[in-house]
Amino acid sequence: MEITRExxxxxxxxVRWPVYGLGLLVVIIFILGLVKRFRLWRxxxxxxxxxxILKRIGTVLSYGLFHKRIxxxxxxxxxxxxIFWGFLFLLIGTALIFLQEDFTRLIFDKVFIQGSFxxxxxxxxxxxxxxxxxxxxxxxxxxxxxxPERLDNKLEDAxxxxxxFLVLVTGFTNEGLRIAVTRPEFERxxxxxxxxxxxxxxxxxxxASLKTAHVVCWWFHVLLAFTFIGYVAYSKLIHLITxxxxxxxxxxxxxxxxxxxxxxxxxxxxxxxxxxDFTWKQLLDTDACTRCGRCQDNxxxxxxxxxxxxxxxxxxxxxxxxxxAGNLKKQGGGQEETVPxxxxxxxxxxxxxxTTCAACQExxxxxxxxxxKVVDLRRYLVLMESKFSPEVKLFFKNxxxxxxxxxxxxxxxxxWAKDLNLKNLSENKEVEYLLWVGCSGxxxxxxxxVSRSLVSLLQxxxxxxxxxxxEEMCCGETARRMGNEYLAQILMQQxxxxxxxxxxxxxxxxxxxxxxxxxxxxxxxxxxxxVFHYSELLLNLYQEGKLKWKxxxxxxxxxxxxxxxxxxxxxYNAPRMLLNSLPDTKVVEMKxxxxxxxxxxxxxxxxxxxxxxGKRINQLRVEQIxxxxxxxxxxxxxxxxxxxxxxxxxxxxxKGLSVLDITEIxxxxx
Amino acid sequence: xxxxxxxxxxxxxxxxxxINPEGTxxxxxxxxxxxxxxxxxxxxxxxxxxxxxxxxxxxxxxGPARVVDAIRNALAMGADEGVHLNDxxxxxxxxxxxxxxxxxxxxxxxxDLILTGKQAMDFDCSQVFGCLAExxxxxxxxxxxxxxxxxxxxxxxxxxxxxxxxxxxIQMPLPAVVAAQKGLNEPRYASLPGIMKAKKxxxxxxxxxxxxxxxxxxxxxGSKMKTxxxxxPPERKAGKKIEGEPPEAVKEIVRMLHDEAKLI
Ligand code: SF4
Ligand code: SF4
Numbered sequence: 001m002e003i004t005r006e007x008x009x010x011x012x013x014x015v016r017w018p019v020y021g022l023g024l025l026v027v028i029i030f031i032l033g034l035v036k037r038f039r040l041w042r043x044x045x046x047x048x049x050x051x052x053i054l055k056r057i058g059t060v061l062s063y064g065l066f067h068k069r070i071x072x073x074x075x076x077x078x079x080x081x082x083i084f085w086g087f088l089f090l091l092i093g094t095a096l097i098f099l100q101e102d103f104t105r106l107i108f109d110k111v112f113i114q115g116s117f118x119x120x121x122x123x124x125x126x127x128x129x130x131x132x133x134x135x136x137x138x139x140x141x142x143x144x145x146x147x148p149e150r151l152d153n154k155l156e157d158a159x160x161x162x163x164x165f166l167v168l169v170t171g172f173t174n175e176g177l178r179i180a181v182t183r184p185e186f187e188r189x190x191x192x193x194x195x196x197x198x199x200x201x202x203x204x205x206x207x208a209s210l211k212t213a214h215v216v217c218w219w220f221h222v223l224l225a226f227t228f229i230g231y232v233a234y235s236k237l238i239h240l241i242t243x244x245x246x247x248x249x250x251x252x253x254x255x256x257x258x259x260x261x262x263x264x265x266x267x268x269x270x271x272x273x274x275x276x277d278f279t280w281k282q283l284l285d286t287d288a289c290t291r292c293g294r295c296q297d298n299x300x301x302x303x304x305x306x307x308x309x310x311x312x313x314x315x316x317x318x319x320x321x322x323x324x325a326g327n328l329k330k331q332g333g334g335q336e337e338t339v340p341x342x343x344x345x346x347x348x349x350x351x352x353x354x355t356t357c358a359a360c361q362e363x364x365x366x367x368x369x370x371x372x373k374v375v376d377l378r379r380y381l382v383l384m385e386s387k388f389s390p391e392v393k394l395f396f397k398n399x400x401x402x403x404x405x406x407x408x409x410x411x412x413x414x415x416w417a418k419d420l421n422l423k424n425l426s427e428n429k430e431v432e433y434l435l436w437v438g439c440s441g442x443x444x445x446x447x448x449x450v451s452r453s454l455v456s457l458l459q460x461x462x463x464x465x466x467x468x469x470x471e472e473m474c475c476g477e478t479a480r481r482m483g484n485e486y487l488a489q490i491l492m493q494q495x496x497x498x499x500x501x502x503x504x505x506x507x508x509x510x511x512x513x514x515x516x517x518x519x520x521x522x523x524x525x526x527x528x529x530x531v532f533h534y535s536e537l538l539l540n541l542y543q544e545g546k547l548k549w550k551x552x553x554x555x556x557x558x559x560x561x562x563x564x565x566x567x568x569x570x571x572y573n574a575p576r577m578l579l580n581s582l583p584d585t586k587v588v589e590m591k592x593x594x595x596x597x598x599x600x601x602x603x604x605x606x607x608x609x610x611x612x613x614g615k616r617i618n619q620l621r622v623e624q625i626x627x628x629x630x631x632x633x634x635x636x637x638x639x640x641x642x643x644x645x646x647x648x649x650x651x652x653x654x655k656g657l658s659v660l661d662i663t664e665i666x667x668x669x670x
Numbered sequence: 671x672x673x674x675x676x677x678x679x680x681x682x683x684x685x686x687x688x689i690n691p692e693g694t695x696x697x698x699x700x701x702x703x704x705x706x707x708x709x710x711x712x713x714x715x716x717x718x719x720x721x722x723x724x725x726x727x728x729x730x731x732x733g734p735a736r737v738v739d740a741i742r743n744a745l746a747m748g749a750d751e752g753v754h755l756n757d758x759x760x761x762x763x764x765x766x767x768x769x770x771x772x773x774x775x776x777x778x779x780x781x782d783l784i785l786t787g788k789q790a791m792d793f794d795c796s797q798v799f800g801c802l803a804e805x806x807x808x809x810x811x812x813x814x815x816x817x818x819x820x821x822x823x824x825x826x827x828x829x830x831x832x833x834x835x836x837x838x839x840i841q842m843p844l845p846a847v848v849a850a851q852k853g854l855n856e857p858r859y860a861s862l863p864g865i866m867k868a869k870k871x872x873x874x875x876x877x878x879x880x881x882x883x884x885x886x887x888x889x890x891x892g893s894k895m896k897t898x899x900x901x902x903p904p905e906r907k908a909g910k911k912i913e914g915e916p917p918e919a920v921k922e923i924v925r926m927l928h929d930e931a932k933l934i
Contacts, residue, residue: 270862307753383862393859401682401702411700486862 001185003522004114007101009178010214016101019222026226033233034241037287039238040321044280049249052597056248056565057104059367064244069365076292079138083164086132090171093125109264122190126175129168130192136165136270137575150293150311156235163228168423170221173194181207209528222303239290243366246288249281250367255358257520257567258375261485271379272485273340275321278376286318294359295370300599301353305614308353310360310370313346317373320345340385342377348387349613356481356604357563378483388482395608398485401509403438403473403491405608414469416441416448420455424469425502433532434504438511439474440638446645447510447638453533453663454510460670461546463537477659479516483604489525492517496527506530508537512571512637513562513603519569533565535574535636549669552583557665558590558630560621560644561597562637575662582669588628600647602639618647626653636662671725671823673716674781675749676772677709679733679740680792693899705740708787711850714857715817716785717748723823725782726750730775732760732768738873745868746860752873759878760891762897765797771797771888773805774881781845782823782864788813788849796849803847811840819844887916 008015041457062068069082078101080461096113104110113121122227140161176196179187183202200210232240261270272278295310296302302309320341342351354374361369381387395405402410414424416437425434435458441451457466470630473491499507508530519531541547559580565571572594579587592598601607601617611617622644624632635641638661645659681687681701705713716727729744731737732755741752755771763771776784780806784806789796797813803810815837816829828848830838860868878885886892910926914918927933 264862265866268863386859386861388859390856396859401704402684407684409682409686411686451755486865 001116003116003184004111004118005182007097010211011218022222022226026230029230030233033230033238036325037238037242040325041280041287043276043281044278044283045276045482047170047279049281052252055252056250059250060244060247061355063365063367064247067365069363072363073294075138075142076278079135079142082131082135083139084135085165086128086130086135086168089124089128090132093121096121112383119186119189121410122193123189126172126190126192132174132184133165133168136161136168140165148293150297152237152291152293160231160235160237163224163231167221167228170217170224173217174214176200177210177217181210181214189244189365194442209329210541211552217257236290239366242284242288243290245370246284246366249284251369254520254569255361256516256564258480258488259372260521260524264486264489269380270383270485271381272342272373273380273384275317275324275341277380278373282369282373282376283321283471285373286314286321288366289318289368290366291315292365294363294365295368298359298363298596300355300357300359300601300617300620300633301614303598304601304617304620306349306353307347307613308350310368313350313370313373314368315606317341318347325361336431340380342381343385343387345514346377348381351381352389352392352609353613354604355563355599355601355606355617357599358567359596359599361565362567371604375481375483377484378481380483382483383486389609391609392482392605395482395605396479396487399474399479399487399491400634404443405474405478406439406443408443410473411470413437413472414467416451417467417469418454420452422455423466424471425466425504426469426471428466429502431464431466432505433463433508434502434506435467436467436475436509436514437467437472437592438509438514438638440642441510442472444638444642447641447661450638450641450661450663451510453661453667456667457538457547457663457670458508458539460542461538463541468498468502473498475514475517476556477521478605478608480517480521480565481603492525492527494524496522496525499527499529504529506532508532508534510534510638512562512569513639516564516568519635533569533571533574533636535565535571536576536668538663539578542578547666549582549666549668552585553665554584555632556586556588556628556630557632557634557660558588558625558628559634560590560600560625560640561594562635562640563597563603564601565636566597567595568650575634578662578666582665585665587634588630590624592624600637600643602643607639607643616647616650618643619651620652622647622657623655626651631656631658632665633657633659634662634665635659671719671723671782671819672728672780673725673783674720674728674730674776674779675709675712675716675744676730676784676786676802677712677744678706678731678787678790678792679703679737679741680790683707687902689900689902693901694897703736703739705743706787706790708789708791708850708852710787710857711852711854712785712787712848713744713747713749714855715848716783717852717858717925718855719783719819720748723819728753728779728781730755730772732756732763732771734761738812739779741873742868742871743860744898745871745873746865747858748860751785751891752871753876754873755876755881757877757881757888759885759889762893763888764893764895765795765803766894767888767892769798769801770892771806771881772802774883775876776802777806783819783826784808786847786849788851799847799849804845806897809842809846810849811842811846813851814848814849815853817848817854858928906932 012103037495067077070080100111100113104112143153143157172192175193177200179193179197180200180202232238261267291311293311299310351374356371358371370542399406402408437451440447473495475495476488476491479491492537507518509518512533515531515533518529538547559576559579561572576587579585598621599617600621616619637643641659641661648654648657648659678899682704685701690697718726727749728751729741729749730753733739734756738754741754745752753775760771800810810830811830811831814828815831818827825843826839826846830840831851831917888910895903910921
């Protein structure tokens with residue numbers, strides 16, 4: 001017997017014509033749906049995203065095809081992997097059949113799905129089909145029985161799952177019915193169909209009814225499959241298209257970089273008020289979101305009970321896009337929206353709750369960005385409407401007059417270093433590095449100690465460096481994240497001018513926020529420097545033997561990753577290696593560490609705002625620290641230090657737990 | 671309603687004041703200047719009145735070239751026009767002379783109300799606007815924490831703080847001079863379009879000649895008050911902490927108040 005199967009067995013090969021017709025219709029419906037979405041994205045502003053093609057393809061392969069991020073969580077990861085790969089193989093199988101029936105056989109009378117290939121083909125398709133069914137069942141179980149908080153259930157979720165399930169089940173039933181009637185022994189390879197066929201009696205009398213059942217089931221399957229394809233373009237299943245697209249067009253600039261408002265002096269409006277003010281990529285983001293909720297599960301604002309959820313922000317924007325779809329025209333034309341998005345679609349409390357920690361973006365499997373939208377919407381509130389809390393206003397005013405967030409005169413900026421015998425660049429600019437102290441290290445009593453430790457270490461290692469003294473200004477990082485792009489640009493440009501006057505090429509920063517801004521943002525205004533966070537530099541010095549530890553420090557220390565060092569700049573190891581290099585110091589990890597680290601609550605300007613909604617983020621982090629049993633939490637960021645120290649005091653844990661900056665620990669050892 | 675706001679640029683309140691070696695003034699180098707904080711309330715109030723009644727808000731300020739920043743700041747907040755009294759001869763004017771100069775400019779202008787801060791945070795004299803009101807023969811209310819303009823724009827009711835926490839309510843015909851106290855309102859933060867617009871506005875410059883006064887009438891020459899020299903106040907001594915149990919501590923305080931401070 002020939003090992004193959006008749007593709008249109010029992011239904012007759014004439015069905016190809018109605019199936020073609022239906023198929024064509026479905027493809028048109030599908031394309032129309034996509035075009036509709038495409039046109040919605042196009043109302044956005046331009047953004048160039050076709051550079052580094054290979055890297056982009058690589059992203060789609062590793063994060064799309066191979067689920068690199070999705071698999072970080074085992075249950076939903078495997079669940080999705082099963083459905084995805086199951087369907088992918090079924091799609092390939094169907095495509096092969098199409099190729100054979102409608103090309104090779106029709107034109108060359110060649111059947112290639114036969115013999116041992118047929119057997120492998122049957123086995124693999126049954127295996128992957130089964131995987132898909134298991135995946136769907138896992139998904140349904142999770143969604144409707146386990147009900148994780150991060151999933152919200154809509155009708156489309158149930159409908160989608162049911163549709164997929166029925167397509168798979170009817171497919172297998174077809175196979176079972178066919179095998180029950182034809183019963184070739186080699187069909188054992190179609191093992192699922194084989195088992196199903198056993199359900200049906202294959203007596204002579206039954207055959208006729210089995211055949212009828214097959215025809216009915218076959219059509220049912222075809223109709224369901226087509227419904228599925230059409231439905232993709234009109235439901236959340238569109239993520240089949242938009243997610244890989246979004247992965248392809250992902251941002252390849254550093255995570256910590258915020259895009260400038262270009263040519264700010266000559267713009268008329270600032271920030272985002274309406275959908276057209278977003279870029280097309282930002283709008284695509286909203287369509288790529290699958291509502292998986294991973295972002296929200298990692299968001300410190302959400303976890304501390306604030307009104308912000310990154311998933312909700314993206315979904316609210318998406319719904320807004322859908323609602324506005326009717327009266328949107330391309331930018332410049334059409335009906336203008338009357339109310340700005342910030343404050344109406346996304347509430348002010350949501351926007352101001354974001355710490356720009358990037359935990360959401362790091363978790364998102366499809367590379368949806370939230371921070372860019374938050375900052376764009378804040379920009380509108382701040383620059384156009386002057387809508388912000390009194391604390392934020394005070395911050396801006398202080399920045400304007402004294403270039404620091406406190407109401408402290410700028411002239412006292414270098415008072416912390418009075419007795420340290422440090423040279424200002426104005427006295428001696430022939431140094432290798434500028435030590436950029438930053439506002440916290442200069443003005444905050446506690447962080448001034450950190451500055452002194454750092455200076456002591458640099459001096460011991462014989463590094464040639466100087467400071468700017470009272471010429472130093474704020475780097476502009478925080479004002480920028482608070483949406484005051486104008487103030488930020490003024491500060492940045494003034495600093496760049498100062499740096500070029502002194503011919504500065506290398507900068508050491510105490511603070512990861514300054515570090516991020518110099519490294520990733522100053523180039524926007526022509527400032528290009530080699531920037532080191534002290535942790536990297538000290539590690540180098542230690543490895544070169546220029547820093548030596550005289551004593552060990554006996555303690556159990558938990559290292560708290562600063563968002564702007566870790567997630568935004570990928571520096572996870574240097575601080576840990578420094579701590580581990582100390583004899584007798586034991587470094588322990590918190591449950592949320594490295595890329596999954598939990599923000600201290602200070603980023604994005606939150607340091608300078610009251611935290612009245614929900615729980616306090618710093619206290620949540622302190623609880624996580626306390627759970628490790630560490631006696632010291634080591635930090636490498638002045639904001640984190642302040643927040644955690646406050647958190648420890650607020651929780652009354654000062655007795656057993658203290659915060660030390662890494663420089664303070666190291667300085668004690670050498 | 672046309673409102674005139676007189677404002678002054680003063681050193682930032684956080685400035686560490688240093689006296690120059692000759693003792694004739696302060697070291698101005700490295701000082702950040704800001705709009706006098708009380709004047710910000712005046713600007714805000716003027717803008718609110720404009721929003722309610724329409725009309726214009728004109729800013730007048732006297733001082734060297736740097737003062738333009740403060741005027742622009744007010745324009746960025748939403749004021750319509752700026753007038754800058756700038757002439758080296760004006761320097762050293764005392765409160766009365768300043769009021770004279772201001773009255774000379776203002777008397778030919780069209781206005782319904784003159785607003786200003788209750789005092790400038792540099793010299794803290796709080797004299798100019800009493801003098802100005804006198805020279806213009808207008809009513810004057812200071813330390814105002816609430817201002818209500820009647821619907822016809824003819825009268826105003828001001829709330830003012832007095833010592834001892836008593837609140838006075840004063841009704842006055844307009845035009846009048848009103849000086850703002852903290853609490854009158856919450857000054858706005860200029861929007862960026864406002865800042866951009868303000869940058870392009872032409873500020874009217876007035877000097878001695880255009881003002882039509884002579885050098886002997888203004889500046890130090892025209893002033894009734896002469897500054898002999900500048901001194902920093904003596905440093906405040908550290909407070910004393912009285913240790914011990916409350917009964918003993920109280921006795922000790924009483925003793926100190928009686929024997930040392932001679933208050934009781
Ligand atoms: S950046 Fe951080 S705080 Fe902001 S939405 Fe994302 S996870 Fe939440
Ligand atoms: S933004 Fe990303 S992580 Fe968040 S729900 Fe959407 S797809 Fe999931």
